[in-house]
Amino acid sequence: MKTTNNNYDVIIIGGGVVGCAVARELSRYKLNVALLEKEADVGWGISCRNSGVVHSGFNYKPGTLRAQLCVEGNRSFAKLCQELDVPYKKIGKVVVAQKKEEVEELKRLKVQGEKNGVEELEIIDSDKLKRLEPNVKGIAALYSPETAITSPYLLTIALAENALNNAVSFFLNTKVKSITRLRNSDFRITTNKGEFTSSYVINSAGLYSDKVAHMVEKDKYRIYPCRGEYYVLDKNASWIINRLIYPVPKAVSGGLGIHFTPTIDKNILIGPSNEYIKQKDNLSTTSQIMKLLSAEAQKFLPLISSRDIIRSYSGIRAKQAPSSESGYWDFVIEESNSVNNFINLIGIESPGLASAQPIAKKVVEIIKRKENLKTNSNFKPFRKGILRFEEQDEKTKIALIKQDPNYGEIVCRCEKVTKKEILEAANNPLGARSLISIKYRTRAMMGRCQGGYCLPRIMELLKERYELTPQEITLKGEHSYLLTGYRSDEVSI
Amino acid sequence: MIQKKEVVIIGGGAAGLAAAVACHQKGIEDILIIERGDYLGGILNQCIHDGFGLEKFNTSLTGPEYAQRYIDKVANRKIPFLLNSMVIGLTPQKEVVVVNSQGLQHYRAKVIILAMGCRERTRGAISIPGTRPSGIYTAGVAQELINLKNYMVGEKIVVLGSGDIGLIMARRLSLEGAEVIMVAEKLPYSSGLPRNINQCLYDFDIPLLLSHTVVDIEGNGRLSGVTIAQLGKRGGIIPGSKRKITCDTLLLSVGLIPENELSREAGITLDNITGGPQVDERGQTSIPGIFSCGNVLQVHDIVDNVSLEAEYIVEGVIEYLKGKLTKERKIKVELGNGLRYVVPQTLIRVKDIIFSFRVNQPGRKKILLFEDGIRLIKKKSLQRVNPAEMIRIKLSSKELEGIKRLKVKLV
Numbered sequence: 001m002k003t004t005n006n007n008y009d010v011i012i013i014g015g016g017v018v019g020c021a022v023a024r025e026l027s028r029y030k031l032n033v034a035l036l037e038k039e040a041d042v043g044w045g046i047s048c049r050n051s052g053v054v055h056s057g058f059n060y061k062p063g064t065l066r067a068q069l070c071v072e073g074n075r076s077f078a079k080l081c082q083e084l085d086v087p088y089k090k091i092g093k094v095v096v097a098q099k100k101e102e103v104e105e106l107k108r109l110k111v112q113g114e115k116n117g118v119e120e121l122e123i124i125d126s127d128k129l130k131r132l133e134p135n136v137k138g139i140a141a142l143y144s145p146e147t148a149i150t151s152p153y154l155l156t157i158a159l160a161e162n163a164l165n166n167a168v169s170f171f172l173n174t175k176v177k178s179i180t181r182l183r184n185s186d187f188r189i190t191t192n193k194g195e196f197t198s199s200y201v202i203n204s205a206g207l208y209s210d211k212v213a214h215m216v217e218k219d220k221y222r223i224y225p226c227r228g229e230y231y232v233l234d235k236n237a238s239w240i241i242n243r244l245i246y247p248v249p250k251a252v253s254g255g256l257g258i259h260f261t262p263t264i265d266k267n268i269l270i271g272p273s274n275e276y277i278k279q280k281d282n283l284s285t286t287s288q289i290m291k292l293l294s295a296e297a298q299k300f301l302p303l304i305s306s307r308d309i310i311r312s313y314s315g316i317r318a319k320q321a322p323s324s325e326s327g328y329w330d331f332v333i334e335e336s337n338s339v340n341n342f343i344n345l346i347g348i349e350s351p352g353l354a355s356a357q358p359i360a361k362k363v364v365e366i367i368k369r370k371e372n373l374k375t376n377s378n379f380k381p382f383r384k385g386i387l388r389f390e391e392q393d394e395k396t397k398i399a400l401i402k403q404d405p406n407y408g409e410i411v412c413r414c415e416k417v418t419k420k421e422i423l424e425a426a427n428n429p430l431g432a433r434s435l436i437s438i439k440y441r442t443r444a445m446m447g448r449c450q451g452g453y454c455l456p457r458i459m460e461l462l463k464e465r466y467e468l469t470p471q472e473i474t475l476k477g478e479h480s481y482l483l484t485g486y487r488s489d490e491v492s493i
Numbered sequence: 494m495i496q497k498k499e500v501v502i503i504g505g506g507a508a509g510l511a512a513a514v515a516c517h518q519k520g521i522e523d524i525l526i527i528e529r530g531d532y533l534g535g536i537l538n539q540c541i542h543d544g545f546g547l548e549k550f551n552t553s554l555t556g557p558e559y560a561q562r563y564i565d566k567v568a569n570r571k572i573p574f575l576l577n578s579m580v581i582g583l584t585p586q587k588e589v590v591v592v593n594s595q596g597l598q599h600y601r602a603k604v605i606i607l608a609m610g611c612r613e614r615t616r617g618a619i620s621i622p623g624t625r626p627s628g629i630y631t632a633g634v635a636q637e638l639i640n641l642k643n644y645m646v647g648e649k650i651v652v653l654g655s656g657d658i659g660l661i662m663a664r665r666l667s668l669e670g671a672e673v674i675m676v677a678e679k680l681p682y683s684s685g686l687p688r689n690i691n692q693c694l695y696d697f698d699i700p701l702l703l704s705h706t707v708v709d710i711e712g713n714g715r716l717s718g719v720t721i722a723q724l725g726k727r728g729g730i731i732p733g734s735k736r737k738i739t740c741d742t743l744l745l746s747v748g749l750i751p752e753n754e755l756s757r758e759a760g761i762t763l764d765n766i767t768g769g770p771q772v773d774e775r776g777q778t779s780i781p782g783i784f785s786c787g788n789v790l791q792v793h794d795i796v797d798n799v800s801l802e803a804e805y806i807v808e809g810v811i812e813y814l815k816g817k818l819t820k821e822r823k824i825k826v827e828l829g830n831g832l833r834y835v836v837p838q839t840l841i842r843v844k845d846i847i848f849s850f851r852v853n854q855p856g857r858k859k860i861l862l863f864e865d866g867i868r869l870i871k872k873k874s875l876q877r878v879n880p881a882e883m884i885r886i887k888l889s890s891k892e893l894e895g896i897k898r899l900k901v902k903l904v
């Protein structure tokens with residue numbers, strides 16, 4: 001195996017859930033693998049900005065990769081989360097019809113789901129719907145007990161950490177500028193952090209996968225950014241629903257409709273909307289869409305109050321289907337025809353989260369067809385996450401504080417995150433050191449006060465841990481400095 | 494093991510300290526104050542401007558000085574307190590679970606006084622559209638960073654909301670050399686005290702734009718600008734009024750929310766308008782023996798009133814401990830025209846009672862009327878009313894004698 005600096009067998013471009021899953025799958029083999037991520041942490045693209053749903057697979061056209069990999073991914077998801085110590089809950093989903101004509105569509109979805117191999121789908125009447133979801137308005141529903149939820153960013157982080165532990169190299173803040181081919185047919189990847197070479201390139205650049213593909217093969221793919229905005233509700237509202245509540249999807253649409261998602265942390269998400277936009281990095285939320293989200297909430301769940309809103313955000317789908325056509329194109333998971341050893345993962349929109357591991361396995365298959373891969377006998381499938389004090393029973397809590405008094409200091413009052421957890425997050429193995437990295441790892445700052453109490457404390461802990469100047473403390477990496485410096489430092493007497 | 498206490502006070506800020514001292518003065522010695530911060534005094538410690546204590550001490554003090562007066566009293570009286578200790582559980586049986594570096598402690602108290610204060614409303618809660626860069630702070634967080642940690646949050650600043658902390662921070666950051674471009678207020682009137690508008694904005698040539706709000710936020714790393722717009726009478730954006738302001742910081746002073754997560758957990762009935770517990774005339778919540786005072790009960794504009802309120806409710810605490818606080822009758826205070834809320838919401842006895850109100854909108858030459866459905870109980874002329882200023886009025890037991898109902902309105 002190659003050992004020189006920045007010289008790898010496989011380089012993965014993009015540290016979203018798919019890129020990180022690929023990194024982990026590849027670490028099962030004796031390969032020298034690196035992952036390049038342009039942001040200051042993994043999972044900051046689509047992977048942290050979706051509903052966190054592990055779909056069961058009835059929404060997708062039979063025979064497509066989306067259908068096949070989603071069903072496969074759904075079945076193995078619990079095991080994946082167990083190995084990686086990531087929260088997972090099979091809470092089920094109802095697709096709710098409010099008009100008679102929508103009931104036909106429910107039946108069609110059920111047949112489609114069964115063709116895809118989804119189990120236990122059931123059409124339920126309004127009585128049963130009322131029993132399952134007393135606060136939802138509807139005349140019938142498709143009930144899918146196999147649909148689950150997870151934390152998409154914790155899963156991405158966990159996959160990355162496990163891959164790292166199995167010897168994959170991670171390069172954060174590393175943006176690919178160009179890719180050329182050397183005489184020995186290796187790839188030379190030029191980044192803002194220097195050059196890398198590799199025999200294989202996996203393009204899992206999400207929204208920018210078309211741009212990365214374009215570096216070696218002109219104009220083959222095009223990604224259209226399609227934004228979805230969400231509202232996040234206070235945990236106090238969590239009693240309103242028990243399962244995922246979806247409307248009946250419209251025939252021609254690029255999304256599943258504005259739905260209601262209980263998150264693994266007991267918030268409710270309302271969204272996402274569905275809007276093609278021009279810029280891939282425009283993560284704005286807009287007043288028009290926020291009004292629309294409120295109106296949709298009124299339609300299905302009139303009990304939701306605007307007082308429960310604690311935040312809004314948006315995510316951007318990486319769609320291959322242009323706005324004129326809408327709908328979906330299937331995932332592209334293939335080696336380029338014209339550029340050997342360049343594997344494209346294009347258009348991985350929903351159900352990309354559920355399918356992440358099966359996609360990664362497919363990538364391994366592609367490489368296996370060409371190389372004689374040797375199993376890495378040192379591969380460790382397990383990874384431990386940061387223990388959440390708040391979720392422990394009283395006995396454990398007492399033992400934890402005894403073991404480390406930092407467990408006795410609650411830094412984030414809303415989510416009850418302790419200093420110990422913040423310190424563990426600040427010491428994360430990937431070396432991500434911005435505020436958002438702490439937030440995704442611990443939930444600190446995600447509660448109803450949105451960091452009003454803990455933000456200054458966490459800034460201080462980060463500053464101490466990494467010996468930063470005030471200007472070096474960032475919200476989310478480069479250019480997102482939080483402070484402009486010290487003031488009134490010198491006192492003249 | 495459960496430790497028993499006479500009175501447990503949750504929160505060691507202005508309200509909690511005043512309540513503790515008042516309890517001790519009345520002869521209760523078995524008190525415990527539980528404070529989550531590193532020191533007593535709460536938010537007062539970061540309020541280094543003066544103007545505190547005018548009513549209570551007849552002199553103008555800074556926040557830390559005001560807090561110190563009470564901290565000294567607590568020390569002199571040797572009232573026990575816990576620091577760095579967070580209450581993580583509260584039950585209707587008045588059991589409290591506390592976590593700190595020593596472990597978990599359980600207390601059962603005869604009386605619990607809720608004095609947790611309030612928190613700031615955030616960008617998310619008011620749904621300001623736009624991107625999510627760094628450089629957006631609530632005014633209180635910015636205040637903590639500059640006053641307690643010596644950090645500057647930015648150099649070119651727009652303040653949204655004219656709450657008092659926003660006004661104070663406009664002056665504070667100007668004094669530190671930042672350019673405060675404007676204070677925008679959504680309403681046609683300010684939600685801060687008139688004295689703060691004069692001393693913090695006009696004295697520093699900072700414009701106050703009424704009926705203006707932020708409609709967009711720009712910047713991907715750090716904030717690079719905001720768009721403000723003028724609002725019409727019905728709250729809609731006036732066409733053509735949008736303009737972009739280049740700035741690196743947006744400070745939000747858009748309201749305070751009483752911090753009642755524990756109260757909710759215990760099952761205490763809350764008031765939708767105040768955000769605090771519904772209480773009787775001595776701050777007793779829907780759970781007998783659990784009292785509430787200060788900003789967790791209703792957001793105050795002057796700290797002196799927080800202290801006064803805390804001392805006032807202790808009368809009820811004493812009576813409760815003596816078993817004298819029986820619910821002889823229950824009269825709901827009915828809210829009429831012109832008023833946003835009233836505290837207390839119910840009356841259970843005939844006593845001298847202090848009522849707190851806020852009006853719906855500013856006005857001049859108003860009359861506050863207390864009626865019992867048949868007769869006029871009290872009439873009070875008010876030269877000037879302002880939603881920013883809490884109105885406190887005392888009715889004597891004599892005035893309240895024999896009433897069957899109580900209705901308050903502003904005409």
